[in-house]
Amino acid sequence: MPTIRPIENQDILAISQLHHMCFERGWSQKDIKNLLEKEGIFLLAEEKGRIVSCIVVSSVLDESEIVTLMTHPEYRNQHIGEKILQESITSLQKKGTIKIFLEVNENNRAAIGLYKKLGFTICSRRKNYYNNASGAEDALVMELLLKKGNNS
Numbered sequence: 001m002p003t004i005r006p007i008e009n010q011d012i013l014a015i016s017q018l019h020h021m022c023f024e025r026g027w028s029q030k031d032i033k034n035l036l037e038k039e040g041i042f043l044l045a046e047e048k049g050r051i052v053s054c055i056v057v058s059s060v061l062d063e064s065e066i067v068t069l070m071t072h073p074e075y076r077n078q079h080i081g082e083k084i085l086q087e088s089i090t091s092l093q094k095k096g097t098i099k100i101f102l103e104v105n106e107n108n109r110a111a112i113g114l115y116k117k118l119g120f121t122i123c124s125r126r127k128n129y130y131n132n133a134s135g136a137e138d139a140l141v142m143e144l145l146l147k148k149g150n151n152s
Contacts, residue, residue, distance in 0.1 A: 001083070002046055003045070004045050004087055006042060007042040007056075013029055015054050016032055019068065024133065035058070040059045041055070041056075041059070041064070052075040052080060053069075053081055055085060059095070063098070063101070066088075066100060066102035069084070069111070082117070082118070085114065086118065089144070089146070097146060098145065099145055100146065101144075104139060104142060105137055106125070106140050112140065120144045124141040125138050
């Protein structure tokens with residue numbers, strides 16, 4: 001199982017490459033660097049020196065947004081995304097977060113299943129949120145409500 005650790009500046013290039021591999025509109029190194037300057041949780045999973053998963057969570061006061069969660073295609077279905085997400089949730093809860101939300105493509109059944117497994121619920125829909133080569137797709141907005149001092 002990969003090791004989970006905080007993201008460091010030297011990881012930015014590899015994370016940008018992974019993001020391009022996982023999403024149609026990948027982030028630049030500058031995009032990632034800007035995100036890492038905000039308040040939040042920034043973790044990656046690494047195996048044999050290779051970054052195989054990453055999560056970026058932005059926080060303001062007692063609310064947090066999962067900005068991205070990605071896992072290298074060769075490492076999917078191995079519970080790595082679940083492990084890094086659960087570790088992030090635990091860390092956020094310790095910091096006093098009471099609500100976590102995210103947007104997920106309505107057609108990303110694997111991600112929706114993972115979020116539901118960890119207690120997220122669908123609270124709304126954003127029409128035409130994603131503009132992909134295949135056309136506009138809706139995003140589901142999901143949330144997880146946490147109780148202070150309770151490891152969900």
